[in-house]
Ligand code: ADE
């Protein structure tokens with residue numbers, strides 16, 4: 001089995017509907033019934049509705065121990081699919097919404113990473129993430145906490161959310177603060193924003209990777225530049241199909257990025273929302289893009305080389 005590594009998955013978006021219900025029950029919390037469809041799966045209609053459903057599901061992660069459970073549960077699933085390393089976005093803003101401190105949030109995740117390493121030998125690290133549509137002030141607040149509270153497992157800073165809101169330059173103070181503290185960053189760009197959104201991100205923010213970046217396919221010069229500058233792309237084909245960006249995996253431009261010489265990785269983004277997993281992304285990429293085992297191993301190596309963890313850990317993983 002090909003070993004896998006994942007760089008782009010939202011921890012709050014990994015909790016299955018069953019786990020969300022279980023955590024709500026154990027905390028005596030009420031979940032908005034509109035979170036689920038009648039078959040029990042998450043209910044959402046388009047990308048923006050997905051973001052709102054994500055918030056509702058995240059609101060069931062109420063304690064440090066819940067974060068530990070969500071992390072362990074996710075890493076256990078990944079380990080069963082031969083993943084050896086997972087970098088997880090986690091959002092202190094979502095934790096704060098339910099009254100959890102920045103430190104408790106991270107300590108809960110770290111305990112889950114430790115549990116999973118002991119049980120399965122899998123490694124995990126955290127990318128602290130701000131949310132674009134929550135606005136630049138909240139992003140700067142997360143960045144300030146990030147630099148003031150170093151944590152062994154926190155390896156970088158990121159931003160997800162609605163790309164249509166605000167401009168990357170509005171987030172430069174947050175990203176620059178993190179960069180000046182010596183940490184790498186990544187940003188969702190070129191998902192529901194076009195190539196101009198990627199260009200603006202590269203011009204304004206000190207990013208060393210791009211979340212998605214897939215819309216660079218619409219601008220040949222930009223695609224060439226991403227390949228030339230070897231900017232790793234956190235590609236999420238299953239997510240892009242589920243949210244309606246492409247009609248099918250066959251129509252997703254993943255293979256065109258490989259052909260252009262871009263540094264591509266495969267990722268699940270929000271697995272239970274998009275009916276996927278890291279293993280499924282590898283299997284489907286092999287099927288739809290005609291990838292060999294050597295190609296898939298190359299993708300794993302791309303991910304490990306582009307990971308934000310220490311060089312020592314990378315050497316162990318490679
Ligand atoms: N947050 C969680 N998943 C996301 C996605 N696919 N795009 C932007 N923000 C997100």
Ligand code: ZN
Nearest residue numbers: 160188211269
């Ligand atoms: Zn994402």
